Amino acid sequence: MAQSRPDAAPWWRSAVIYQVYVRSFADGDGDGTGDLAGVRARLPYLAELGVDALWFTPWYVSPLKDGGYDVADYRAIDPAFGTLAEAEKLIAEAGELGIRTIVDIVPNHVSDQHPWFRAAREAGPGSPERALFHFRPGRGPDGALPPNDWPSEFVGSTDPVWTRLPDGEWYLHLFTPEQPDLNWAHPAVRQEHEDILRFWFERGVAGVRIDSAALLAKDPELPDLASAPDPHPYVDRDELHDIYRSWRAVADAYDGVFVGEVWLPDAERFARYLRPDELHTAFNFSFLSCPWDAERLRTSIDTTLAEHAPVGAPATWVLCNHDVTRTVTRYGRADTGFDFATKAFGTPTDLALGTRRARAAALLSLALPGSVYLYQGEELGLPEADIPLDRIQDPMHARSGGTDPGRDGCRVPLPWGAEEPYAGFGAQAEPWLPQPEGWAAYAADRQADDPGSMLTLYRRAIALRPEFGDGPLTWLPSSDGVLAFARASGALCVVNLSDTPADLPAHTELLLFSAPLDADGRLPQDTAVWLRA
Known part of the structure; x- marks a missing residue:
């Protein structure tokens, strides 16, 4: 990989970073699930697209109860995707093409199949193993009520964030019961994650994306949300900054970079995460969720730049990701913003209008100062897919009582070859999520030679992006x-x-x-x- 000049701005300040959802990117072994072999085979495509880095959503060993964000082993690749040796080859081969690698770390919780939680479940109340998590007795007669009133982080879910074990104790999980929250007040939890960072930096990754970065620290009393005074008992607590300062010391030893998933409405609180000794960048969700409206977009841009200016951090610009409705669909609806709470089945969509707006939004985002994140398939203009009810796998759907369509519609396997089985995603088995009828019309090989295609637009825009990059x-x-x-x-x-x-x-x-x-x-x-x- 070419080295930057000593006087050059850091690469990450103006990078174009491509998000890879491995399970749906490309199937190298033909079993219907995307894998690292598929990604390695498509590296020339990504190099031609012109991206600077790849961000991989979790590729670790996982029961996949929440799309891999329930991690059972951070030092091993899930067998469905490949092996650790193959990941190391991928990192090296991408680097030879000038493409860096960013991995995803999920520090708020682990899988209930993680060795730590399996030991905690067996060890019983009051054990050192349970001190790594948030175990508590219940309230009410016989401890039959959850320890507090905290809501689920899955919007629309009415499920409790506490699960009771047969021995009577309850454990905390802000997401699914299969994702128990870690106790970040415990030194072993901090040490383990710093060791995980070193593990991946030593394998050549350039950076780490931090999932749910503002949720780790909890008020030790775990008070009811309804009666808790400021600060919030588990969102954006001051203790987090000491954690990230420790992480930054690890990253600096490897010239590594962080990007945090930080959903906060308070600009001043948001900027604290971007101080010079904490995170390098954080995702800009106000721009992602902003409606297609000139005044509101300008306000979002101005606010974002103002948030970052005091700490000298570059902004990030994101139009969609693995959690939100795809851009061409969102922009083709009456409500062009995004809110998890308003997702619904059967929303009328004008895809021609949405595609036209998405093309314009691509040039807008790529012209702004800072870094830009693209979600796989965005460069193909893929719409949100309707998934048959009996094929939906996302827990958001089930935990909403069936009212939320879930996030699978933006996770459908990519179309690579218009004339190939399963649109070229994999030649043998049906993909793990069904591809809609007509999906081959979006295939990369069909768009590559079309001067008017979305893929051609993105290739040309990324090639011209040095005209913009970072700066005022x-x-x-x-x-x-x-x-x-x-x-x-x-x-x-x-x-x-x-x-x-x-x-x-x-x-x-x-x-x-x-x-x-x-x-x-x-x-x-x-x-x-x-x-x-």
């Missing part, structure tokens, strides 16, 4: 419903979200557009353009 942004005068800004290089981005064509600012060159200009050289509705001033 200056808004330009524009009419209502139009976003226009300049970057220090002289590159301009204009996005028309109004219902009438918009005039372009003065420029010397048209670099790229999401859809052609009209006959008068103006920017049509729901279209973006890159210019050189």
Whole structure:
């Protein structure tokens, strides 16, 4: 891998990072499940796309009760995906193509099949093994009621976050019962995770994405949420910052990078995680969930940049991921924002409109200062898929009582070859999630030679992205419903979200557009353009 010049900005400040959901990326052995062999075979595709790094959602040994976010062994690859030796080869082969690797760590909880929890369950009340988790006696007659009133982190779920064992004690799990929460006040928990970080950094990974980064620390009293005074008993507690300062010391020894999943409405509290001795970056969820509205998008951009400015951290821009409705579907609906609480079956969608807006949003996000995350299939313009009820696997669906469609619709295996079995995902067995009818129309091989395809747009945009990258942004005068800004290089981005064509600012060159200009050289509705001033 080419080394950066000593005076060059760190790679992660302006990187394009591609999220790989291994189970659905590519099936190398033909068993219907994506695997590391499939990813290795597609590395040339990712290199041609032009991405700087790959972020892998958890690939560890797991019962897959929550898509791999229930980890049983952090030092081994799940056999469904491959082996540790194959992961090491993947990291090295990607590096040879100039692509770095980011792994996913889930510190809030482990699988109930993790050796620690299996030992805790067997050891009994008051044991040192149970001190690694949050075990408590119940309330009410005979301890039959949960220890407190905390709600599930799965939006819409009414299930308790406590499960009672036959010996009478209850254990805490903010997510599913198969994901017991760790006790981060215990030194062994901290030591174990620092050792896990070192394990992966020593295998060549460039960074770590931290799942549910604001949930680890709990009030030791575990008080009821309804009666708990500030601070919150388990969200964004001050103790977290000491944990991440310790992690940062580990990362710095390997020149490693962190990106945190931090959902917080308070800008000042959010920025604390990005202080120079804590996390390098954190996901920007306000932009992801923002509706397709010029004023609200500008506010989101301004707020994001203002949040990051005091600590000198780069922003991150994300349009979708493995948890949220795919962009072309979301932008084709009456409500173009995203909220877990409003997901529902049968929402009317105009995919042509959504695709047009998604193309414009791609140019908008890739022109903003900071790093950009792409979710696999985003570059193919994949829509959200309707999964037959008897094939849905996401626990969000079951835990909502069947009202939430779950997240499987954005996790359908990718289409690679239009004329191949299962659209080229794997040649033998049916994929673990069914591909919708017509999925082959989105296949990468069909789009690769189409100058008007979504894949071609992303390839061209990523190749031109050095015109933008990190650095300041200056808004330009524009009419209502139009976003226009300049970057220090002289590159301009204009996005028309109004219902009438918009005039372009003065420029010397048209670099790229999401859809052609009209006959008068103006920017049509729901279209973006890159210019050189």
